[in-house]
Amino acid sequence: MSRKLLSSLLRSCTTHSTTSQCHAQTILQSLLPNVILQTDILLAYTKLGLMSHARKLFDKMPQRNMHSWNIMIASYTHSSMYFDAVTVFQAFKQCGSLPDHYTLPPLFKISIGIGQPCFGRMCHGLVVKLGYEEIVVVTNSVLEFYMKCGTVSQALSVFSNHNAHRDSVTWNLMISGFGKAGLYSDAVHCFREMLKHQSGYELDYMTLPSILSACGKEGDMLKVKEVHGFIVRNFGFHADAPIGNALIDNYGKCGSLKDSENVFKTVGCVNLVTWTTMISCYGMHGKGEESVFLFEKMMDEGFRPNAVTLTAILASCSHSGLLDQGKKIFSSMISDYGFEPTAEHYACMVDLLGRCGYLEEALRLLKRMKSSSVTGSMWGALLAGCVMHKNVEIGEVAAHQLFQLEPNNTSNYVALCGIYRSLGMARGVSTVRAKMRGLSLVKTPGCSWINIAGRAHKFYQGDLSHPLSHMIFQILYVISNTQLSTNDLGVGYLLHDDDTFVMA
DNA sequence: ATAGGGTTAG
Incomplete structure (x- = not known):
């Protein structure tokens, strides 16, 4: 066999x-x-994730070119073996x-x-x-770096300095970066900008899960629906699994379990994440029985749960x-699936109990666990x-x-204080306050908000600054003194001229 | 040969 033939064979290898x-x-x-030839072998091994095979060969190479160095650095990085990647780079x-x-x-x-922004x-x-x-x-990789290291302003300056060298990946990085930084309205704004600029391009479906999650985390169901409509118009019902998963998740987060269920039933691509997401949606809405039912159905259909699925089902049982x-x-x-429970699973169990x-x-x-592996979340x-059940003895143990x-986590002090109160x-209350x-x-005050006509109205505890707070508190008073049944959910209120109201 | 998307939890 000639060198050329072996080269091309190696480039098409897909098995060990x-x-x-x-x-x-x-x-x-x-x-x-x-x-x-050695570089071809190197690349073939790394594509299969066989890093130790690749490394053995790499160490023996008497001569290396740029390509062989780059292969080693890139594939160690993809395998999250950052220390080895840095060693090769050095x-x-x-x-x-x-x-x-x-x-x-x-x-x-x-x-x-490695969490070292200076590098x-x-x-x-x-x-x-x-x-x-x-x-x-x-x-784009510079941009991604600044976005993910929390220096959004730096990313923005890279973004605006290179407006001639943008592609769909650039836009996706900005949108998902904004979302990960919690800047949801910036993510939505950026999506709209992208649509303006990209009208001639084929729409890139990779953006959609990010934009959906930004809308969902903002709790803005209208925006989720808007993007959903956009997906149906552009992709019909052939959205892929990540898009379907993002729809299910974000309808759930916006409070519309019905819409989550509809997507779950109609979406063409279903994977383990889809099941996990739907299970956790039921959990979020306090429907533990449905979660358990779905969990069993999932296994009947041949899916094996992973660590995330198990956290979702345990959390769901706990909420219900x-x-x-x-x-x-x-x-x-432990016995059937051979899983070693993670810290999250233990936290769920403690939560449940x-x-x-x-x-x-x-x-x-x-107490049965090694003390160093007991985490803050547990x-x-x-x-x-202990707060729920007013148990001061165990509450003090956990709090300390x-x-x-x-x-520096204020909520722990507030929780203990709440038990004492x-x-x-x-005396307990004043001791914790002094501490x-x-x-x-x-303590950062808790805040709720509601979006009306695209404007967010924020409410803090005891806050009277909203212009309609007088009426809001009256309505709240009536609601909290009324036994509501499901038939009452369509109830209306009549507003009088003097700002008082009656239920109709 | 290189860059980008989804699921838990408080």
């Missing part, structure tokens, strides 16, 4: 065994060492070489992965110095007080249960653990 056979052939035919620099436009994008991913900023300097700013792939089902699922995840009033049992569960769930683990323990003052902690 064919790759190894080609590798063996190159040795048998004494074609090694040869940089091009060895590369030792040889006196300079990165090219293939080397640079993974470096930004490394910086995000990424240094790489941005390299991009400018080496003149790769005009290459859209490189600039389904103690026995929750316990059964928790123990079967705590809500149902089994605080001693919850505490025993945590103690937090226990403390919340939390004061150690997360001393509900039991009339004035908070000593640490100069201020």
Whole structure:
């Protein structure tokens, strides 16, 4: 077999065994060492995720080209093996070489992965110095880096400086970055801008889950519906699984379980995430029985739950007080599925036991664990249960653990304070307050809001600043003193001229 | 050869 033939064979290898056979052939035919052939083998191994095979070969190569260095750095990065990626990059620099436009994008991913923004900023300097700013792939990775490291302003300046070198990936990065930074209205605004600029392009479906999640997290169902309509107009009912999943999730988050169910029933592509999302939607709406039913149906259809599915079902049982089902699922995840429960699963179990009033049992569960693996979320769930059931003994244990683990989290002090207050323990209340003052902690007030005609109306506890607060409090007073049945949900209010009202 | 999307939890 010729070198050329082996090269092209290697480039089409999709399995471990064919790759190894080609590798063996190159040795048998004494074609090694040869940089091009070895690089082909390297690439074939890394595509299969066989990093140790690739590394063995790479270390033996007497000669390396830019391509072989880039393959190693990029594939270590994709496998989240950032330390190895950095080591290879350092060895590369030792040889006196300079990165090219293939080397640079993974470096930004490394910086995000290891949480070291200074490395990424240094790489941005390299991009400018080496003149790769005009290459859209490189600039997009710079953009992604700034967006994901929380420096949105830097990303914006990269974005506006390169308006000649944008493509759909650029827009998607901006939109999803805004969403991840919690800047939901900026994400929506950016989506509209993109539609204006891209009218001639084919619409890129990769944007849609991000924009849906921005609308959903804002709780703006009208916007979710708007995007849904947009999807139907442009894709018909052939949306892929991530789009369907995002629709289900965000209708649920906006309070419309009916719409979630409709999408779930009609969507063509269903995967494990789809099931998990629908289960957690039922959980969010307090419909634990439906969650359990769906969980069983999912397994009947041959899907194996993963760690996220199990968290969703446990949380759902907890919200609905389904103690026995929750316990059964928790123990079967160990015996039937061979899962090692994660911290989240334990937190769910503590939450479940705590809500149902089994605080001693919850505490025993945590005491059985190695103390270093008990997380804040587990103690937090226990403390919340103690608030619910006014249990001061266990509440103090949980609270003091939390004061150690997360001393600046005000809600823990407020929770303990609430237990003391509900039991009339004035001394306890003042001790906790003094402790908070000593640490100069201020409680951020809880806030709710409602969108009316595109404008958000915010409400803080005891806040009277809204122009209609007088009427709002009157309505609230009536509602809270009225036993509502489902028939009453269509009730109307008649507003009198003097700002008072009656139910109609 | 390189860049972008979805699910839990308080």
